[in-house]
Amino acid sequence: MADLLTAGKMRLRDYQSEAVAATWDWMQNNDGAPIIDAAVGAGKSIIMAEIMRQAHSYQDDVRVLMLTHSSELVRQNHAKLSALMPWADSGIYSAALGKKDLQAQFLFGTIHSVWKKAYDLGRVHLILVDEAHTISRKQKTMWGRFLQDVTICNHDVRMIGLTGTPWRLDSGSLTDGDDRLFHGISYKIGILDLINRGFLVPVVTEPTGLRVDTSDVRKTAGDYNVGQLTGAVDRVTEEAVDDFIRRGGDRRSWMIFAPSIESAGHIRDAVRGRGVSCEIVTADTDSGARERILGALHRGALRSVVSVGTLTTGVDVPPVDMIVALRPTMSSALVIQMIGRGLRLSPGTRKENCLLVDYAGWLSRHGPVDLIEPPARKGSGPAPTKQCEQCDTKLPIHIMTCPTCGFEFPAVEKPEARLVASALPALSTQREPRRVRVVGVKYARHQGKNGKPDTLRVDYDTGIQTYRKWVPIEGELNARTMGRVWWSKAREPGNVNAAPASIAEALERAPSELRAPREIEIVPEGKYWSVKNMFYEAQA
The missing domain is CATH 3.40.50.300 (P-loop containing nucleotide triphosphate hydrolases)
Structure with missing residues (x-):
């Protein structure tokens, strides 16, 4: 400290x-x-x-x-x-x-x-x-x-x-x-603030090509059934151990999270069988044995520890620089606590970051660790809905054909058993900008809140998802200037008409004066993506 x-x-x-x-x-x-x-x-x-x-x-x-x-x-x-x-x-x-x-x-x-x-x-x-x-x-x-x-x-x-x-x-x-x-x-x-202030190390990930398949594991008391989850983890244990031993070659101390004592034993035996030291710590491990094991991990005398139902709070082993996720869970709080075991600074070692090897799908289920939010309380709040991409009708999430316009929602494909899990970012700041193809554009009025002026909402349809941009047309001078710059870039070449002075005028003129971009660049902002740039056919 x-x-x-x-x-x-x-x-x-x-x-x-x-x-x-x-x-x-x-x-x-x-x-x-x-x-x-x-x-x-x-x-x-x-x-x-x-x-x-x-x-x-x-x-x-x-x-x-x-x-x-x-x-x-x-x-x-x-x-x-x-x-x-x-x-x-x-x-x-x-x-x-x-x-x-x-x-x-x-x-x-x-x-x-x-x-x-x-x-x-x-x-x-x-x-x-x-x-x-x-x-x-x-x-x-x-x-x-x-x-x-x-x-x-x-x-x-x-x-x-x-x-x-x-x-x-x-x-x-x-x-x-x-x-x-x-x-x-x-x-x-929060975590990201502490990282930015230099009080925690960042967490990084690498693609693994391997993932525990939980598609057939039932839920018990809100989380995965431990017995069935043990079987799912056992099916990938040997391959996972080969993989994370290779990835952890230049890592000092590893902490591995498993769903049960049975699976922890299999993981420990597989790690030891490859010539790497490994011990198990469970909630029932007596305090003396626990201190000896964690002390050895801290000193570097022990390379890895498998945790079952413990080591998520009240544990400070700063040299830990690799977290191995072999415990899928529905609990976002538990994910944060487990990842957090590898984020502490470790003076006197070469630790610059913590590698998360995510076979458990933590990031795909819960998102970047700094953006995880509380789950909705059971039995509270409205049922989940979605919006029709063609006519904006709000529909229950399970409806696949819009009753208003007949739009067919694309089927959600069930992921294969072993998808790449760790290619996802562990922190929101690690998400890279990307370009996506645009198949259509729509314009609408967006009503301002708390006294703010309305804006022109531009919906860029990519065929899979719609990304939105809010263009200021009315209001303060600086905002209107930004809106005029956007309009001048979006209008058809050769059109020299002045930018509209109101949202109503913009909605009337947009279909005939503005062109749809070939692609848009989207950048991460918090939990969402925002439209940064537009690329038109005439541009290189």
Whole structure:
């Protein structure tokens, strides 16, 4: 960690200070519990320690409870507070760590150990929840029972959640719904921002030509059935191991994610059979063995580790510079957490980036890691729809023939079992501009929002997808100038008429005065593609 610890004082990064200040501001102006959305590597333990320090400066008898699901996170978070406030009355309540200091002013605990102890804790002013996405909305859980009891004992207790993935596969965004436990995002710092600031390394991919086929794997509890998924992974294990060993030749430490202990054993044996050291870590691996394995991986004495249901949070092995995805999952949060294990800086090594070898289809299902968003909550929101490419009729997603104009939607081909998966970009900034052929153009009025003027919407039909450009015709001078430049490029050669002064005039003149480009260049902007340039037949 690049932060400096000097004489009990910690130098926070600028965004860490901003996160703390923004969260206090949110709590002063809102009821309920906020979330600090901080990606892997942001230093959530430092942010929490600073919240505790400031809370103590405001009220010297403040009682703060930090809870999470992981004993390793308890250990790490307690260590950060001890570095910042070595004089503080801090303690740990965790059976896994063999410590039960229930009365400390700043108490760090696992929910598994304290969930029945709400009435024994006494006064609590503030609860900090690390990895807040692990909390279910259901009341009949350890979290539900504890939060209900602690609120009975402390009617004015406040709560702050911290996570880099503020959503759950089973219930969507943590801040949506009447039964939500958190009520807003007080601050956000994402993966791409941390990469750009130099606090994380970028993740890169390479085409593999190999992919786990999940087309016949059924879903259980919202994700792939582990038993069937194990069989699907086993069918490609030998070929995948050959492939990632070759790709990882110049990589220092590998972390491999598998769906089950059975498949992990097959992967480990295949890796060892090719002369490469490999161990398995599962959720049931005892803490001593886990520390020995991860320590060897950190030192370079062990080349690879296969993870089953663990090593996704609370793990810091900076030298890891290759992530092998052999665990397909429907959980976008889990994908971010697994990729995140390879993004930490590793001073003293040659690590410049992290290679993601994506046999599991993480990128094809979930997209670039910095653009992944919460899934829609089950049972909420309208049914998915699509628009007819010919007449713009909105239709249910399953309709293949438009009842208005008869347009036939192209059939979606089922992918072959082993498609190239890793040719996709791992970060949105890695998507390259590309040129696509245009088969038709349509023009329409786009109504401006929030008082902004209407624009001319230009739809470029490529036969597979429609890309849109919004041309300013009315409004401020600068906008109108941009619109005139676009019009002059798009009009038929020899036409010297002045550009239209209104959207209505543009719609009237466009069909006869403007030509369809031969191709357009599209560039990535966030989750979408925008039209950058047009190429006409007369151009070279």
